Structure formats: structure tokens, C-alpha cells
Amino acid sequence: MIILVMNAGSSSLKYQLYDMHDESVIAKGRVERIGLDSSIITHEPAGKPEVRHVSEILDHITGVKRVIELLTHPEYGVLKSMDEIKAVGHRVVHGGESFKHSTLVDANVKLEIRKLFDLAPLHNPPAMMGINAVETNMPDVPQTVVFDTAFHQTMPQETFLYPIPMVLYKRHKIRRYGFHGTSHDYVSRQAAEKLGKPLESLKMITCHIGNGASCTAILHGKSYDTSMGLTPLEGLMMGTRSGDLDPAIVPFTMNKEDLTLNEVNSMLNKHSGLQAISGLSSDMREITESMEEGNKQAKLAFDMYMHRVKKYIGAYAAAMNGVDALVFTAGVGENSVITRQTVCEGITFLGIELDRARNEERSKDARLISTDESRVAVLVVPTNEELLIARDTYHILMQQAEDRNIVEVEA
Numbered sequence: 219m220i221i222l223v224m225n226a227g228s229s230s231l232k233y234q235l236y237d238m239h240d241e242s243v244i245a246k247g248r249v250e251r252i253g254l255d256s257s258i259i260t261h262e263p264a265g266k267p268e269v270r271h272v273s274e275i276l277d278h279i280t281g282v283k284r285v286i287e288l289l290t291h292p293e294y295g296v297l298k299s300m301d302e303i304k305a306v307g308h309r310v311v312h313g314g315e316s317f318k319h320s321t322l323v324d325a326n327v328k329l330e331i332r333k334l335f336d337l338a339p340l341h342n343p344p345a346m347m348g349i350n351a352v353e354t355n356m357p358d359v360p361q362t363v364v365f366d367t368a369f370h371q372t373m374p375q376e377t378f379l380y381p382i383p384m385v386l387y388k389r390h391k392i393r394r395y396g397f398h399g400t401s402h403d404y405v406s407r408q409a410a411e412k413l414g415k416p417l418e419s420l421k422m423i424t425c426h427i428g429n430g431a432s433c434t435a436i437l438h439g440k441s442y443d444t445s446m447g448l449t450p451l452e453g454l455m456m457g458t459r460s461g462d463l464d465p466a467i468v469p470f471t472m473n474k475e476d477l478t479l480n481e482v483n484s485m486l487n488k489h490s491g492l493q494a495i496s497g498l499s500s501d502m503r504e505i506t507e508s509m510e511e512g513n514k515q516a517k518l519a520f521d522m523y524m525h526r527v528k529k530y531i532g533a534y535a536a537a538m539n540g541v542d543a544l545v546f547t548a549g550v551g552e553n554s555v556i557t558r559q560t561v562c563e564g565i566t567f568l569g570i571e572l573d574r575a576r577n578e579e580r581s582k583d584a585r586l587i588s589t590d591e592s593r594v595a596v597l598v599v600p601t602n603e604e605l606l607i608a609r610d611t612y613h614i615l616m617q618q619a620e621d622r623n624i625v626e627v628e629a
């Protein structure tokens with residue numbers, strides 16, 4: 219069965235085409251700068267050279283059309299016809315309390331996702347554009363949605379509620395939801411497998427640190443607490459997001475700087491974090507390079523980032539009354555040797571003993587980077603949100619086929 223996975227951003231569209239017989243990736247790529255002057259498509263068909271096109275792509279509908287053209291192109295394509303695609307799975311960041319599991323898209327599901335636009339303004343609207351674009355270009359193909367929030371629906375009330383009037387939760391569902399759930403779920407299972415231990419027997423902390431960043435306390439296989447909250451703004455310091463701060467800063471800044479709510483919101487989401495402190499970049503690669511060249515602002519940004527990662531790991535070890543495994547994943551977690559070293563060597567009191575040589579190895583596979591004697595196992599696990607989306611989509615389709623058979627037999 220061939221499944222297309224889509225991860226739509228505000229100005230981008232990433233895709234991966236899977237053959238579910240062996241979970242191999244037949245093609246993948248991304249459309250960038252949608253709606254801007256020159257859009258770029260990078261298409262990587264397995265076993266064929268990469269293709270890069272620059273053209274004008276004004277919206278996601280055109281973006282999906284271009285992806286279809288590339289997938290079926292006589293030279294760069296990997297499919298004879300789009301009929302070979304049996305389903306399309308989408309990453310949707312916010313599923314609120316309505317969605318505890320991945321599901322098939324129908325009119326009701328679309329309505330519920332639309333209701334959550336306010337809570338994930340950077341993420342949910344583009345996902346909906348992706349769904350509509352597939353509907354327009356491939357009207358007969360079933361679509362599924364896989365939510366970042368679903369994995370965290372196991373959080374108990376004491377971790378998901380804010381200590382504010384309950385009426386706000388009852389009326390508006392103001393609570394902590396957590397994000398990157400597909401990634402935390404995937405890497406925790408991979409880590410347990412690598413350790414040869416049942417996930418249910420472990421207390422684990424997973425650090426998904428990429429452009430967005432979050433830490434999760436996974437108690438016996440279930441999300442117990444996570445650092446992002448109502449929106450993906452809470453928690454760790456990120457590329458351009460502030461993470462935790464005193465909420466009083468919002469009215470205070472509005473007053474002192476004569477800013478509107480929208481302007482403060484944009485400041486905290488798009489002009490804070492590494493970018494704001496370093497004055498250089500939101501990219502950890504540039505931060506560490508400049509820091510090594512002696513740039514003091516870059517060093518401060520790095521130190522603040524590390525401080526917060528260590529603080530969350532300490533907090534979650536306390537909240538679970540222990541930790542057996544610590545996992546690093548996503549862009550920074552998978553690639554930044556210095557980040558992992560600084561974090562691990564700053565929290566040795568937990569029983570963490572980093573093996574520097576293992577930490578410096580480069581590999582695409584899940585691997586241990588602590589010593590064999592370390593009381594807490596530390597691992598690097600490359601995340602693969604797309605594979606999990608493809609698997610969920612496959613299972614939903616198989617279940618649907620089974621349900622249909624039962625109905626037919628009973629009839």
C-alpha cells in the first residue's frame with residue numbers, strides 16, 4: 219500500500235511517499251516559500267538524482283498540484299499514476315481535547331480542526347490548507363490526520379490544568395495540551411527497544427529540541443507531563459519563541475511599549491528565544507559557531523538555552539521520582555554534540571555519566587551516548603514523525619477495511 223504523508227507549514231509543504239510493504243520511502247521533498255516571490259521545490263526520488271525547481275507557487279493547492287506532477291513525472295517520477303496512492307496522512311499540530319487518536323478526515327473533523335485555529339495559529343491553518351489542497355487535487359483518496367497533542371492526552375489533571383479559575387477550563391478548554399507528541403511517542407519506543415527493556419518499566423525524559431522544542435516526562439510509556447502548554451509557546455527557550463516567562467510581562471510590555479496584544483504575541487513567538495538574545499540567528503549551528511569565535515551574546519543565548527533544558531530534566535526527574543533514560547532528538551538534539559555534552563555534564567548528580575567519544579560519533583541510528591556504568595541511560599534517537607503518521611494512516615485504513623468486511627458478512 220502506498221501512502222503519502224504531508225506536513226504543511228505556513229509557507230512550506232513537506233512530503234514523504236511510503237511503500238508500506240517494507241516502510242520504505244519512495245520519494246520525499248519539500249515546497250518552500252509558498253506565496254512568496256520565488257518558491258522552491260526540492261524533490262528526492264529514491265535511487266534517482268535530486269531535482270530542484272524554482273517557480274511561482276501562490277498557494278498550497280498549487281503546491282500539492284506540483285508535488286503530484288513530480289511524483290508522476292516521466293523522468294523524475296516514482297509512480298505511473300496518482301491512483302497508486304491509497305491514502306494521505308497529515309500532521310496536525312493541535313487536536314485539543316476532541317482528538318485523542320489519529321482519525322479519518324470528514325466534514326466534522328475539519329470543523330473541529332478549524333475551531334482550534336486560535337490555539338495554534340502558526341500550525342493548524344496551513345494543515346487545513348494541505349487537507350483542502352489534497353481534496354481538490356485527489357478527491358477520491360481517503361485522508362487521515364495525526365495530532366501532535368494526541369500522545370499527551372494521558373496527562374493527569376494535576377499536570378494539565380493551570381492554577382487559574384476552573385471556569386476558564388470549563389468554558390474555553392484553557393489547559394495544557396503539549397505538542398511534538400508523535401515525536402516523543404516514536405523516540406520513546408525506539409529508545410526502549412534499543413535498551414532491550416519494556417517501555418512500561420521505564421521512567422523516561424525525551425527532549426525534542428529543534429526549531430520548536432519540548433521536553434516530556436514519560437512515565438511507564440505514557441506522557442505524564444510535557445513542557446509545552448495551551449500553545450507551543452510554553453516551556454523551553456526556542457529558536458524564536460521565548461518559552462516560559464512571567465505572564466505579567468505581557469500587560470507590562472503592552473503598557474510600557476504601547477504595543478497591541480497581537481504585537482506582543484508576535485514578539486514572543488517570532489522575535490524571542492535564541493534569535494532575540496544572540497541578535498544573530500535562531501539556528502543553533504550559527505549560535506555555537508559564533509560562541510566559539512568569542513561572541514558574548516551568542517554565548518549568553520547558548521547558556522540560557524542549556525539552563526532551561528537542564529531545569530526541565532531536573533524537574534521531570536523529581537516529578538517522576540526518578541529517571542531511567544534520557545533521550546535527545548530533533549535538529550539540535552540529534553546533531554549538536556556540544557548541546558548534549560553541556561546538558562549531560564551539568565546534571566551528573568542524577569547519575570548521568572556521558573561517554574564523550576560515543577557522544578561525538580555520527581550515525582543515523584538510535585544509539586547510547588552514556589557509559590555502560592551510567593545509572594541513567596542517555597540516548598540519541600533520530601525522530602521520524604512522518605513514519606509514525608504513515609503507520610497510523612495504514613492502521614486506520616486496514617481497520618476501515620475490516621469493519622467494512624464485517625458489515626458485508628453480517629449483511
Ligand SMILES: Nc1ncnc2c1ncn2[C@@H]1O[C@H](COP(=O)(O)OP(=O)(O)O)[C@@H](O)[C@H]1O
Nearest residue numbers: 427428429430500501502503548549550553554
Ligand atoms: N549540526 C547542527 N548543530 C546544531 N544545531 C543544528 C544542527 N543541525 C540542525 N540544527 C538545528 O535544528 C533546527 C531545526 O530542527 P528541526 O527538528 O529540523 O526543526 P523543525 O522540524 O521544527 O523545522 C535548526 O534550526 C538548527 O538550529
Ligand SMILES: CC(=O)OP(=O)(O)O
Nearest residue numbers: 311397398429430450
Ligand atoms: C509544535 C511545534 O512547535 O512544532 P514545530 O517544532 O514544527 O514548530
Ligand SMILES: [Mg+2]
Nearest residue numbers: 428429430548
Ligand atoms: Mg519539527
